Amino acid sequence: xxxxxxxxxxxxxxGVGTFTPDMSIPWIxxxxxxxxxxxxxFERKSALGAGFVPVTARTFADEVAAVxxxxxxxxxxxxxxxxxxxxxxYEWTLLDFALWSAGAVPVPIYETSSAQxxxxxxxxxxxxxxxxxxxxxxxxxxxxxxxxxxxxxxxxAEGALTALTxxxxxxxxxxxxxxxxxxxxxxxxxxxxxSGTTGRPKGVELTHxxxxxxxxxxxxxxxxxxxxxxxxxxxxxxxxxAHVFAxxxxxxxxxxxxxxxxxxxxRNLVADLGAFRPTFLLAxxxxxxxxxxxxxxxxxxxxxxxTFRWGAKVxxxxxxxLETEDGPSxxxxxxxxxxxxxxxxxxxxxxxxxxxxxxxGGAPLGERLGHFxxxxxxxxxxxxxxxxxxxxxxxxxxxxxxxxxxxxPYPGTSVRIADDGQVLxxxxxxxxxxxGNPEATAAAFVDGWFATGDLGTMDAxxxxxxxxxxxxxxxxAGGKNVAPAVLEDRLRGHPLVSQVVVVGDGKPFIxxxxxxxxxxxxxxxxxxxxPTMTVxxxxxxxxxxxxxxxxxxxxxxxxxxxxxxxxITVLPTDFTEANGYLTPSMKVKRAAVLRDFAGEVEALYxx
Numbered sequence: 170x171x172x173x174x175x176x177x178x179x180x181x182x183x184g185v186g187t188f189t190p191d192m193s194i195p196w197i198x199x200x201x202x203x204x205x206x207x208x209x210x211f212e213r214k215s216a217l218g219a220g221f222v223p224v225t226a227r228t229f230a231d232e233v234a235a236v237x238x239x240x241x242x243x244x245x246x247x248x249x250x251x252x253x254x255x256x257x258x259y260e261w262t263l264l265d266f267a268l269w270s271a272g273a274v275p276v277p278i279y280e281t282s283s284a285q286x287x288x289x290x291x292x293x294x295x296x297x298x299x300x301x302x303x304x305x306x307x308x309x310x311x312x313x314x315x316x317x318x319x320x321x322x323x324x325x326a327e328g329a330l331t332a333l334t335x336x337x338x339x340x341x342x343x344x345x346x347x348x349x350x351x352x353x354x355x356x357x358x359x360x361x362x363x364s365g366t367t368g369r370p371k372g373v374e375l376t377h378x379x380x381x382x383x384x385x386x387x388x389x390x391x392x393x394x395x396x397x398x399x400x401x402x403x404x405x406x407x408x409x410x411a412h413v414f415a416x417x418x419x420x421x422x423x424x425x426x427x428x429x430x431x432x433x434x435x436r437n438l439v440a441d442l443g444a445f446r447p448t449f450l451l452a453x454x455x456x457x458x459x460x461x462x463x464x465x466x467x468x469x470x471x472x473x474x475x476t477f478r479w480g481a482k483v484x485x486x487x488x489x490x491l492e493t494e495d496g497p498s499x500x501x502x503x504x505x506x507x508x509x510x511x512x513x514x515x516x517x518x519x520x521x522x523x524x525x526x527x528x529x530g531g532a533p534l535g536e537r538l539g540h541f542x543x544x545x546x547x548x549x550x551x552x553x554x555x556x557x558x559x560x561x562x563x564x565x566x567x568x569x570x571x572x573x574x575x576x577x578p579y580p581g582t583s584v585r586i587a588d589d590g591q592v593l594x595x596x597x598x599x600x601x602x603x604x605g606n607p608e609a610t611a612a613a614f615v616d617g618w619f620a621t622g623d624l625g626t627m628d629a630x631x632x633x634x635x636x637x638x639x640x641x642x643x644x645x646a647g648g649k650n651v652a653p654a655v656l657e658d659r660l661r662g663h664p665l666v667s668q669v670v671v672v673g674d675g676k677p678f679i680x681x682x683x684x685x686x687x688x689x690x691x692x693x694x695x696x697x698x699x700p701t702m703t704v705x706x707x708x709x710x711x712x713x714x715x716x717x718x719x720x721x722x723x724x725x726x727x728x729x730x731x732x733x734x735x736x737i738t739v740l741p742t743d744f745t746e747a748n749g750y751l752t753p754s755m756k757v758k759r760a761a762v763l764r765d766f767a768g769e770v771e772a773l774y775x776x
Contacts, residue, residue: 180631184581184597186385193352193377194269197384197424198233201226205426208400212430212445213259221430221445226423229263236267236330237345238337243298243321247272247348250294250318250360253411254278254287254310255302256433260325261410262419264300267333269358269377272348276360276372277411279753281746284309286370290362292317293372294604300329354378360604361413361556372604375413379559380420382597386580388425392566393580396449396526396550402427403523405445407435408452412754414530417560418451442521450524453531453755454658457538457549462664464516466692474696480512484544485537488572505544513545520547526567530554531754533635533658539572551575553635557619558582559598563633577631584633585618591639592625593618624652641759643674649731651679656734659724664689665716668744668751670762671734672770678735680773682766683717684743708739738769 201210210229212221245251251273255261268275276294278287280302287309291299295318301307303326313319323329358377362370387393396402404427408415422429427449432441435456442450461481468477487505490497497505517524527542530552542549552564553575563584565576578584582596595618602610613619624642625635637652644650653671660669660681667686673679685704694701699712707713717737725733744750750758750765763770 177627177629177631179583179585180578180627181583182578182580182631184382184386185389185391186382186581188354188378188382188385188597190355191350191353192381193349193354193356194358194380194420195266195349195352197381197420198226198230198266198270201423201426202230205400206230209428210423211259211262212428214430214432214441223428224259229266232263233266233270234342234345235334235337236263237270237348238340238342239333239335240267240271240273240298240337241340241344241348242336243333245271245273245298247351248274248357249298250274250276250296252276252278252291252294252296252299252310254280254282254299254306255325255410256280257406257408257410257415258302258431258433260330262429262431263330265410265416265419266423269352270345270349272352272356274357274359276362277416278362279409279411280306281753282309284312288313289369290372291319293362294360298323300325302326352377354381357601359416361411361416363556371606371609373413373556373600374602374604375556375559375600379598379600380417382581383417383559383561383579384421384424387561388421390580392569393564394425395567396528397421397427398425400426400428402449403430403445403447404428404449404451405430405432405441405447405521406451407432407438407441409753413556414451414554414560414754439519442519442524446521446523448523449526449528450520451528451530454529454534454538455532455661455755457527457529457534457542458662460516460520461538461541461662462686462689464519465664466689466696470696470698477512480508481541483508484513484542485540486544488540488544491543492572509546516545517547526550528552528564530560530564532756533575533654535658535662536573538662543570543572552579553623553633554579555594555621557600557613557621558594558596559600561598562594562621565632571628571630571632574628574632574634576633578633584627584631586625586627586633587615587620589639590624590626590636592621592623592633592635594621595619643671643679645673645679645731646675646677647731651728651732655727656681656724656732659727660720660734663717663720664693665713666720668757670744670757670759672763672773676774679732680770681721681734681737682762682769683737683739685713685739687743704743705741708741714739736773738773740766740769 206227207225209223210226211224265275291313297320299310299322307322307324310322356377360372362372388398406415430445468474483504527549529549534551550565554560554562561579563576585593599619622639624637625633627633637654656671657669668684670682687704721734
C-alpha cells in the first residue's frame with residue numbers, strides 16, 4: 170500500500186455482479202432453494218434450551234409462501250405497508266420474506282420505541298397492518314386503528330403466524346407467484362425510519378435493487394466471499410432487525426450460502442455464541458469494548474491480571490508488527506504463541522471458539538481494540554455506512570486491513586470527500602428518497618451524491634477515516650475546531666466508562682460529561698481492593714475519579730493541547746434508550762443531553 174500521508178478526494182470500488190431489472194429479494198431466496206434447498210439456511214433457537222435447530226432453505230421457503238398467502242387473504246395488496254415491531258427473531262425474518270413475496274413493504278419499528286414514535290411511523294408510512302411481538306407492544310399501535318390507514322394489529326405471542334397461515338390456506342399459490350414476479354429492482358422493499366439523534370425520524374425508502382446489488386457485490390467479491398460465502402460460514406444476529414445493518418445481513422446470508430441464527434439481544438451473548446459457534450459476527454464497537462473489559466475484569470488482580478495485560482500488550486504489539494515490512498520478530502512470535510495458550514484461547518472460546526472475522530460499524534472502533542482483536546486471532550473489519558446507503562458504504566477487506574480506518578468503498582460504491590471535508594456517497598445502494606418528504610430528499614443530495622453529514626479524510630489507497638459529524642464540531646472560545654468523536658471513543662474504552670459527551674462550544678476549554686458502566690463497576694472495585702458502592706457513590710469516590718483522570722490523560726494523547734479535555738463531570742445516571750438519551754443503534758442523542766444537563770455543563774466552567 171502507498172504512503173498513508175498522501176491523500177485523495179475520490180475512490181470507487183467496482184462491483185462484481187451482473188444485474189437484470191427483474192431481480193428482487195424473493196429472487197435471492199428462490200436462488201438459494203435451487204442451489205441448496207435441502208441444506209440449512211437458518212438455525213432456530215430451541216424453545217427447550219440453549220441449542221439451535223436447523224431449518225432448510227426449502228422449509229423456510231414453504232413457510233414464507235404460506236404466510237404470504239395469509240397476507241393476500243387479509244387484503245394486503247402489492248405496495249401496501251406492514252409494520253413489524255419485535256425483538257430480533259426467526260419470525261421477523263419469516264415475516265420480512267413473506268411480505269416481500271406478496272409484493273408488500275415491511276416497515277420496521279424498534280421494540281424500544283415510544284408511543285409517540287410508533288404513532289409517527291405508522292401514520293407517516295401509511296401502514297395498513299401492524300404485527301407486534303407481544304400484547305404490550307400491540308397496545309402501542311391499537312389506538313391508531315381506524316384513525317388513519319391502520320386497520321388491525323396482529324400479535325406474534327397470540328398466534329399471529331398460525332392465524333396468517335390458516336387464513337391463506339384457500340388462497341391460490343399462483344397469486345403469490347404472480348405478485349412475486351411483479352417485484353423487481355425498482356420496487357420499494359422497505360421504509361426504515363432513522364433513529365436520528367435530533368429531530369423527527371425520516372422514512373428512508375430502500376428498493377429491492379439497493380439490497381440485491383449490496384449482497385451480490387459483497388458475497389461474490391473475492392475478498393468478502395471468504396468471510397460470508399459458503400455453507401461453512403455462520404453468523405448469529407443479535408442486533409435489532411429494525412436496524413438496516415441487521416436487515417442487510419439477513420438478506421446477505423440467504424444469498425451467500427451462509428447459515429444464520431437469531432437471538433433477541435446480547436444479554437446472554439456468551440452462552441449463545443458458545444451454542445451457535447459463528448465464524449463471522451456483526452456488531453457495534455460497544456460490544457467489542459465489553460468483551461475486552463469483561464476479560465480484563467475477570468482476570469481479577471495479582472498474577473492473573475498481570476498475565477492478561479501482558480497478553481493484551483503482546484497482541485497489540487504483534488498486530489502492529491504485521492503492518493511493518495519485516496513483520497513480527499522471532500521473539501515476538503514466541504511471546505505471541507505463549508500468550509495464545511495462556512490468554513487468547515479463553516477469549517476466543519467466549520466468542521464461540523470458531524470466530525474468524527467480525528465486522529464493526531455504527532461508530533468508530535478504537536485502534537487499540539482493533540489491534541487487540543487481530544492479535545488474538547479475530548480480525549475486525551471496521552466499516553462505515555448509513556441507513557440511506559443500505560448499510561455498508563466502506564469496509565476494510567480481509568488481508569488488506571488498515572486499522573483506524575473504515576476501509577475503502579464497498580464493492581459497487583463511490584466515495585468522495587467534499588471541499589468542506591464532508592463524506593459524499595454514490596452507487597446503486599443509495600436510497601431513492603425520504604418517504605413523503607421531497608424537500609429533505611432534495612437537500613440530501615449534492616450534484617447526485619448523497620451528503621452524509623459526516624466528516625472524513627481519504628488516503629492514497631482510498632481508505633477513509635471518519636473524523637466526526639459536521640453538526641457536532643465544537644468551536645471553542647479561542648476559535649479552535651474540535652471533533653468530539655476522537656476523544657469520546659478513546660475515553661469510552663476505559664472499563665469504568667459507559668458514555669462520554671465532549672462539550673466546550675463557545676467555552677474557554679474542552680470538558681466532558683461522563684457516565685459510569687454499572688455492569689463493570691463491581692468487578693473494577695473488587696480488583697482495586699475497594700468496597701462495594703453504588704454508581705452514585707462512585708461518582709464522588711476519590712479512587713474512581715483518579716482512575717478517570719488517568720483515562721482522560723491517555724485520551725488526550727491523541728489530540729493537541731487546545732483540543733484536550735481539561736475537566737470532566739461524572740453523572741450519577743447513565744445514558745440509555747429507556748431514558749431517551751441513546752438511539753436504538755447506541756448513539757448518544759447529543760442535543761438531548763446538552764439540553765437536559767445544561768446546568769452540569771455550565772458548572773464545568775464555573776457557571
